[in-house]
Amino acid sequence: MNLRVRPVSGLRGAIDLPGDKSITHRALLLGSLSAGASRIRGYLDSGDCRATMGCLRALGVPVEQEAEDTLTVRGAGLRGWREPENVLNCVRSGTTMRLMAGLLAGQPFYSVLGGEAQLLRRPMDRVAQPLRLMGAQITGRQSGKLPPLTLVGAPLHGIEYTLPVASAQVKSCLLLAGLYAEGMTTLIEPGPSRDHTERMLRARGVELSSQGLCHAVRGPANDLTPLDLTVPGDFSSAAYFLVGALLVEGSEVRLRHVGVNPTRTGLLDALRAMGAEITLLDEREEGGEPVADLLVRSQGLRATTVAGDLVPRMIDEFPILALAATQAEGVTRVRDAAELRVKETDRIATIVEALRALGARIEPRPDGFDVEGPTPLVGAAVDSFGDHRLAMTLAVAGLIARGETTVLRAEWIADSFPGFEPRLQALAPGALS
Numbered sequence: 001m002n003l004r005v006r007p008v009s010g011l012r013g014a015i016d017l018p019g020d021k022s023i024t025h026r027a028l029l030l031g032s033l034s035a036g037a038s039r040i041r042g043y044l045d046s047g048d049c050r051a052t053m054g055c056l057r058a059l060g061v062p063v064e065q066e067a068e069d070t071l072t073v074r075g076a077g078l079r080g081w082r083e084p085e086n087v088l089n090c091v092r093s094g095t096t097m098r099l100m101a102g103l104l105a106g107q108p109f110y111s112v113l114g115g116e117a118q119l120l121r122r123p124m125d126r127v128a129q130p131l132r133l134m135g136a137q138i139t140g141r142q143s144g145k146l147p148p149l150t151l152v153g154a155p156l157h158g159i160e161y162t163l164p165v166a167s168a169q170v171k172s173c174l175l176l177a178g179l180y181a182e183g184m185t186t187l188i189e190p191g192p193s194r195d196h197t198e199r200m201l202r203a204r205g206v207e208l209s210s211q212g213l214c215h216a217v218r219g220p221a222n223d224l225t226p227l228d229l230t231v232p233g234d235f236s237s238a239a240y241f242l243v244g245a246l247l248v249e250g251s252e253v254r255l256r257h258v259g260v261n262p263t264r265t266g267l268l269d270a271l272r273a274m275g276a277e278i279t280l281l282d283e284r285e286e287g288g289e290p291v292a293d294l295l296v297r298s299q300g301l302r303a304t305t306v307a308g309d310l311v312p313r314m315i316d317e318f319p320i321l322a323l324a325a326t327q328a329e330g331v332t333r334v335r336d337a338a339e340l341r342v343k344e345t346d347r348i349a350t351i352v353e354a355l356r357a358l359g360a361r362i363e364p365r366p367d368g369f370d371v372e373g374p375t376p377l378v379g380a381a382v383d384s385f386g387d388h389r390l391a392m393t394l395a396v397a398g399l400i401a402r403g404e405t406t407v408l409r410a411e412w413i414a415d416s417f418p419g420f421e422p423r424l425q426a427l428a429p430g431a432l433s
Helices: 021-033 047-058 094-104 125-133 168-178 196-203 235-247 266-273 318-326 338-342 347-357 388-397 410-415 420-427
Strands: 003-005 012-016 035-041 063-067 070-076 110-114 137-140 146-152 160-162 181-188 208-211 214-219 228-230 252-259 278-286 289-297 328-334 361-365 368-373 381-383 405-408
Touching: 003 388, 012 420, 021 035, 021 047, 021 070, 021 094, 021 168, 021 196, 047 063, 047 094, 047 410, 094 110, 094 125, 094 146, 094 168, 125 137, 125 168, 168 181, 168 196, 168 214, 196 208, 235 252, 235 266, 235 289, 235 318, 235 388, 235 420, 266 278, 266 318, 318 328, 318 347, 318 361, 318 368, 318 388, 338 347, 347 361, 347 368, 347 381, 347 388, 388 405, 388 410, 388 420
Parallel strands: 012 252, 035 228, 160 181, 381 405
Antiparallel strands: 003 405, 035 070, 063 070, 110 146, 137 146, 181 214, 208 214, 252 289, 278 289, 328 368, 361 368
């Protein structure tokens, strides 16, 4: 599917966003481990989350749609999964594969985690190596570095492990494995990463402590209490409309019921450093997660530098940050973001190639990029490279580019944001053709 976008005179209105992808993944997994039925309202019905649902069903866990936006997960406890009859298909979801690996490592059966070609190129040694230290029997291609991953159930024991990079997926994988391990599993992060797993485990009755960047869980854990959860709107989805409203003159947008967990809002801090005024309204806490409405109006931006601990707090938002930087005064520099090289694509390379096709002045660096602005953009046909976040970034770029922008292979947007196009059209009538 190709998406054609034209410039508009402003984004105006208020919208709700689909549920947070990270929280939906974790709610499904922890619901499957609970002793009883869990209800998940406002879940994200995306390709990645459907991959997790499919794996759970293949493991014998009933996942049922109770209402239009509500799922019921009928868990049978920590030992309730059964050996799958076939390869567990993670499709294109790295989160599904990494978190499932942690849970399957302690199961008393044989399993294989596979997926589509894009996922099979993504490194998995960062979870396989520490799982092996815990006693897991796990193999993969290229000495365990690449999937498919094969796991044979084995007794696990706790370890103390320092993560080489700040990664919520790796941290979550090992904490989940720790539920089955004998003794204490202690993880030390080099910097902060999203903490949805820790919040949700503690709320389910798990003995888990966090002191700064050190997290510890004692296993083997007892069965988890069921969830009754409303998933907040995904901040990563809000990011496209935040930046779109900032860049398109005459805009005023309110994004309702958005998760504002501080481990996820690095882009908010970066945009504020660029001069953006983004107001949080009706701040509250729901299900252990901070939530607010976001109000944003168009305004000029200045360049900034993004590096260090800010990077893992906005690791999914660098494509849209790069677009914002094309319209900011000065040179915006991104460093310490080499992790972008091993996402759905080499995001540094694809961001640079795609934005250059629209006229941006952007230079790649080994661990980031430099963007000089402000630069007028010119519409063109631009490849998304099969990356949902880059596809949405290019759609927002089309709102400010002269002429028409065609985003090639835009169907990948559904991996994380089904309903992106109608929401964009609601805020910017006439933008899509």
